[in-house]
Amino acid sequence: MMDRRSFMRLTAAGVTAAGVSATVGAGRSAALPAAHGRYESLVPEIFRPVTPPRQHSEAIVIGSGFGGSVSALRLAEAGIQTTVLERGSRWPHDPWRKIFGWDGRMLWHAQRSLAERSASSALTVPAYAETLGAMAAVDDFGGIFEISWHNNSAIMCGAAVGGGSVVYIGITAESKRDPFNQVFKGVVDYDDMATTWYPKALAGLGATVVPPDVYRDHSFSNCRDFWRIGQKAGYAPYFVPGNWRWNVVRDEIAGRAAPMATSSALANSNGSLNSLTYSYLPRAEATGKATIHPRHQVNDIHVEPTGRFALDVDYVSPYGDVLTRRTLTTDRLVLAAGCLGTNRLLVRARDTGTLPNLNEHIGTGWGNNGNGNIDIAVRGSRKDQQSAVGAAGFFDTTEQFARVMVNSTFSLGPLDSAAAAMNTSAIKMGITSVDPTRGTFRYHRDSQQVILDWPAGGNGGVAENCERIGHVMARHADFPVDAVVYEPDLTWAHCMGGATLGTACDAYGRVHGYRNLYVNDGAMLPGSAGASNPSLTITAVAERNIATIIADGG
Ligand SMILES: Cc1cc2nc3c(=O)[nH]c(=O)nc-3n(C[C@H](O)[C@H](O)[C@H](O)COP(=O)(O)OP(=O)(O)OC[C@H]3O[C@@H](n4cnc5c(N)ncnc54)[C@H](O)[C@@H]3O)c2cc1C
Incomplete structure (x- = not known):
């Protein structure tokens, strides 16, 4: 067995074949920061003027990801006029046009992110060197995917209308009773989730398991290997719902659309990924009661003597220029800016005194969902590109409770060339373990930034669990295995906690200290989704939360 770097050297040919080296090179030659005019011809749609939000709203939702979309739809259906403020752009779909490239369109202000975090210890974590190098080459532009740097860690999240649903890989997995109860500790009732809220969410998202004809395609061969080896190892694989529009995936297979779902694309733009821009968000707009305002970044939240909230909001260009700066007011405020965005706003508001009643739990209890990746490197390249769809999984209950997903061949391109190289030559597995390690967001007065403190070596338990499961699978492989490779880089895509149900908020996301202030996104989960x-x-x-809040009148 060899280590990751040796494997990378061996697979250098694979990297070049995947076009990754060429892409990095192209990025390096680009002007930094982005020359105005460069992106208008590539994606004219995102440069169109946006309707300004009204001065006062009955409800404002910050962020248009999973929690924000649900909140907007249900508030609007209840007849409440709702304004959604989203910092990112509203990106188009096209069956053939490649909307996203490895340039400013991919990353949310890469240069700003590097500059803001230059004091964080993550910059010295060796595993991140490759990512930093690739990021340094990208134009500073409002792309769809933010990477931010923290102490001993980096966090990735979506930055677009649709939030993480625009950059994710569509795995739509339920928790199980035991791990759910272990992490939620009775604050959320599992039976209630299993009978009411999981089915409602699955239907709302429109996620279903892979159809048999699609699964038979050659691009699912790694997935079928995963299933077979898993069974030999004594696990019970099953199909996990994926949030994909299978007819578009069929179009890809038949050559009627550009290969994306079937070729491991990050940032899928051909419409095969069933992002929230196809489900909750248009339904919210169709009520006539909700409006979505892209390129509106909320900077600060204040409370007025009347109890109304006042928000300092920048309307920005895709290049990040501030076009207008306004203060908007609202009777009800839902924070759904994603775990990182919500913590940035709340920790800052408490520590600068604009929302002084927020309690000491704000910013605490952050977890990475025990998420790690392990790859079984197969001798020789299979030559076939593998699908981005993670269609199957199983549970391992030997030590930490873990769900193991065949993590498709998802790759971060130039940010992780080893992973790209292994697209065709590894069974990649994404593992989410129940792990107790937690971090804390802190406000730094000098830089005015909110930065996560994650303990050095805090991923040790997760790494061990991944390695153990990887070796079990490798022992049962019916083909020669070169290496079991743990992928520690940038596994922080599953951010959770900081405004947790039962501590910073009540059991339904009502933030302690203020009436009509709610958190309804990943920040409310207890560092793990079980x-x-x-x-x-x-x-x-x-x-569940927004239904209760609406039914209770607040
Ligand atoms: C590469 C990648 C792959 C993933 N794959 C999967 C997967 O297959 N399955 C899965 O279950 N999960 C996956 N995840 C995780 C999943 O995407 C997140 O857990 C989920 O998106 C979080 O939802 P949310 O509602 O908390 O916020 P988000 O979806 O992150 O949405 C928050 C929104 O708020 C906006 N925002 C932030 N700050 C502000 C502000 N100040 N003003 C205005 N707007 C703001 C952001 O731009 C964003 O659009 C993946 C994540 C990444 C990064």
Whole structure:
């Protein structure tokens, strides 16, 4: 067995074949920061003027990801005029046009992110060197995917209308009773989730398991290997719902659309990924009561003597120029800016005194969902590109409760060339373990930034669990295995906690200290979604919370 770097060297040919080296090179030659005019011809749609939000709203939702979309739809259906403020752009879909490239369109202000975090210890974590190098080459532009740097960690999240649903890989997995109860500790009732809220969220998202004809395609061969080896190892694989529009995936297979779902694309733009821009968001707009305002970034939240909330909001260009700066007011405020965005706003508001009644639990209890990746490197390249769809999984209950998903061949392109190289030559597995390690967001007065403190070596338990499961699978492989490779880089895509139900908020996301202030996104989960990829649990708990808040009148 060899280590990751040796494997990378061996697979250098694979990297070049995947076009990754060329892409990095192209990025390096680009002007930094982005020359104005460069992106207008590539994606004219995102440069169109946006309707300004009204001065006062009955409800404002910050963020248009899973929690924000659910909140907007249900508030609007209840007849409440709702304004959604989203910092990112509203990106188009096209069956053939490649909307996203490895340039400013991919990353949310890469240069700003590097500059803001230059004091964080993550910059010295060796595993991140490759990512930093690739990021340094990207134009500073409002792309769809934010990477931010923290102490001993980096966090990735979506930055677009649709939030994480625009950049994710559609795994739509429920938690199970034991791990759910282990992490939620009775604050959320599992039976209620299983009978009401998970089914409602699945239907709302429109996620279903892979159809048999699609699964038979050659691009699912790694997935079928995963299933077979898993069975030999004594596990019970099953199909996990995926949030994909299968007819578009069929179009890809038949050559009627550009290969994306079937070729491991990050940032899928051909319409095969069933992002929230196809489900909750248009339904919210169709009520006539909700409006979505892209390129509106909320910077600060204040409370007025009347109890209304006042928000300092920048309307920005895709290049990040501030076009207008306004203060908007609202009677009800739902924070759904994603775990990182919500913590940035709340920790800052408490520590600068604009929302002084927020309690000491704000910013605490952050977890990475025990998420790690392990790859079984197969000798020789299979030559076939593998699908981005993670269609199957199983549970391992030997030590930490863990869900193991065949993590498709998802790759971060130039950010992780080793992973790209292994697209065709590894069975990649994404593992979410129930792990107790937690971090804390803190406000730094000098830089005015909110930065996560994650303990050095805090991922040790997760790494061990991944390695153990990887070796069990490798022992049962019916083909020669070169290496079992743990992928520690940038596994922080599953951010959760910081405004947790039962501590910073009540059991339904009402923030302690203020009436009509709610958190309804990943920040409310207790650092873990109970050994499941988070989007379905966030959607389901958000449905539960907003239904209760509306029924209770606040
Ligand atoms: C690469 C990647 C792959 C993933 N794959 C999966 C998967 O397959 N399955 C799964 O379950 N999960 C996956 N995840 C995780 C999943 O995407 C997140 O858990 C989920 O999106 C979180 O939902 P949310 O509602 O908390 O917020 P988000 O979906 O993150 O949405 C928050 C929104 O708020 C906006 N925002 C932030 N700050 C502000 C502000 N100040 N003003 C205005 N707007 C703001 C952001 O731009 C964003 O659009 C993946 C994540 C990544 C990064």
